[in-house]
Amino acid sequence: MTAQIASPLITALEGSGVRLTGPRRAIAEMISTRTGHFTAADLVGAAKARHPGIGRATIFRSLELLSSLGVVERLDLPNGDHAYVGCEPSHHHHVVCSSCGASSDFDDADLSTVVEGVGARTGYRIDSHRLELFGICPTCAAATTEAST
């Protein structure tokens, strides 16, 4: 009975009918050890070090697969870069730390009021939305304060 902690991603893969391959396990594990967001290039780099033999294409393909399963989400950073974060498959949004890349999820409740209001005012039938918040996480804020003391 070994620890299964690191694997909501693996669970998601298991439940989806795709094959649970070595590369996919390795990628899932590399993602689940990350605290914050990461780019495809980050993962390619990590793979080169920790799991040589995994190709660039496989990483892109896995990222797409995991996104489609809803356990990884693609973010568009303010600078235009694409990044990813591991997350719960339910609908929600992210706050991401501009300093360390950490991210938290938050849910939808209050936002849906806003979304409905906009729909009513503009006449659009709103199908989907995306909200991303950027700021400084408590840890980084503390570190900054300290440094300036």
Place this chain on the structure above:
Amino acid sequence: MTAQIASPLITALEGSGVRLTGPRRAIAEMISTRTGHFTAADLVGAAKARHPGIGRATIFRSLELLSSLGVVERLDLPNGDHAYVGCEPSHHHHVVCSSCGASSDFDDADLSTVVEGVGARTGYRIDSHRLELFGICPTCAAATTEAST
């Protein structure tokens, strides 16, 4: 006294200290004739037809300039493409039509409550946010209904 309608973009350029060049006028005009969002590639194509001689690089540079002036905004479409829309320079967000690309602006008021709430709950100091709504505009909705009759 000729119509100046097409030129909030030009006004913005004038007020900003940059030089009002031929290519910039042409690009501003091409943008202001668009109803919905457009990609850099769209503009490159339009320029090739209507203003040959304007280079790709100039288009990208102008888009960046206009974005920095706040009269054009870059969107990240749900499919990952980058697009732009012309807009008012005040802070606001967009609803974009998945069918025709039209977009409307809406302001911030209700959203700021949500943003503050998230900041309070997560402990993040929120610096910026981005909200994009996607759906079907009234015009396209009407067209669809008609077609199915």
Place this chain on the structure above:
DNA sequence: ATTTTTGCAAATCATTTGCATATAT
């Protein structure tokens, strides 16, 4: 045994850059 995945290398696509020339001020 059969189907899905993979790795590789090459292809594609978007965006950026260097630099000599042209243009707005």
Place this chain on the structure above:
DNA sequence: ATATATGCAAATGATTTGCAAAAAT
């Protein structure tokens, strides 16, 4: 006159694709 902008072509960077070989069912 002088600083800023432009066009071009080449450079860069990210992501995708074709395909034969490898691995999972």
